[in-house]
Amino acid sequence: MQQAISQNSKQNTPNNQDLENPYVRFMFSIKSPETKKRYRNRLKTFLDYIQVPEDDIEERLGIFYKKAKENPQ
Numbered sequence: 001m002q003q004a005i006s007q008n009s010k011q012n013t014p015n016n017q018d019l020e021n022p023y024v025r026f027m028f029s030i031k032s033p034e035t036k037k038r039y040r041n042r043l044k045t046f047l048d049y050i051q052v053p054e055d056d057i058e059e060r061l062g063i064f065y066k067k068a069k070e071n072p073q
Contacts, residue, residue: 022065023058 018024030036044057052060 021058023061 019028027036027039030039040057043061047057047060047064050064052064054060054063
């Protein structure tokens with residue numbers, strides 16, 4: 001039983017490569033599944049509003065981040 005619990009917790013933990021992604025780090029820090037779902041929907045709505053292209057939310061957030069760094073205004 002204890003071994004199964006530790007295996008499950010390892011599956012939910014992102015690896016080092018994933019932790020370099022700010023979106024993965026942010027979502028991993030949120031414990032509630034409902035809160036994760038709401039944040040994902042809110043981010044999608046925001047990205048739709050500011051018309052960031054692409055399909056994948058992580059790619060869209062990456063594009064937004066680069067544009068924000070280039071022009072903070």
